[in-house]
Amino acid sequence: MLGTRGFGAVLPRRGWLFLCRANDVVADDGARFEAGARRSPFGSSASENVEAMTNDQIRNVLSDEQRATAQRLIDEIDEFNLRATGIAEFHEMLIVETDGDGELLGGVYGWSWGGTCWIEALWVREDMRRRGVGSRLLATAEEEARRRGCAQLALDTHSFQAPSFYERHGFEVVGELADYPKGHSKLLLRKQLRGTRSRAGL
Numbered sequence: 690m691l692g693t694r695g696f697g698a699v700l701p702r703r704g705w706l707f708l709c710r711a712n713d714v715v716a717d718d719g720a721r722f723e724a725g726a727r728r729s730p731f732g733s734s735a736s737e738n739v740e741a742m743t744n745d746q747i748r749n750v751l752s753d754e755q756r757a758t759a760q761r762l763i764d765e766i767d768e769f770n771l772r773a774t775g776i777a778e779f780h781e782m783l784i785v786e787t788d789g790d791g792e793l794l795g796g797v798y799g800w801s802w803g804g805t806c807w808i809e810a811l812w813v814r815e816d817m818r819r820r821g822v823g824s825r826l827l828a829t830a831e832e833e834a835r836r837r838g839c840a841q842l843a844l845d846t847h848s849f850q851a852p853s854f855y856e857r858h859g860f861e862v863v864g865e866l867a868d869y870p871k872g873h874s875k876l877l878l879r880k881q882l883r884g885t886r887s888r889a890g891l
Contacts (some may be wrong), residue, residue: 709764776803780837784829788821797826799844806834808844811851823851827858834882848874855880 751759771777787795789835795813799806808830813823834842842860846852847870852862855878 719838774803779801782806782833783831784826784833786826795822795826797830799830801834801837801839804840805840806830806837806839806842808842811844821852824858827855831880831882839882841879843877845875845877845878852876852878 697825779800779802781800783796783798786794788794793814794817795811796799797808797811799808799810801807808827811823811826811830831842844860845856846855856862858880860880862876862880863879866875869875
């Protein structure tokens, strides 16, 4: 992985937990999110869905050894990116909102590298949607991106997910991959952060 560093802090709003950590991110309940782990197209790891799969489907799930090899491919590309750009700093970001019992209501995970804050995942529990949780999470991520000197926020989403939500918050579609999945599109969006003074490497 790229060189990392970070910090952690708790926000006072309704059980918000805000963490930026090096190498991995650990919530206050001990849950660990490993740096470098990439999202599957289904939004959860294959291992979490094995019990619901048929035998034919299970054959398409990577073994632990194969998954380690897949992760190494990602890590090797990350190392190449570091060498090719000379930008070594990579800062992760995790922001979550919980209820009074500590149950997860929603969260946003991403990182900053090379002047861009990339949002890898933003999720809100179904019964908490349309209550402003997603907007608060996104606003907090933008605030942190500005603090780090990022010039833009960027993410990808499918056409059946939440492109209109991001557009309402100032994002614009800058790329589209049609028929992924079939009948839908994969969209690349960004929001330029005007008035932000760039900090090299972040």
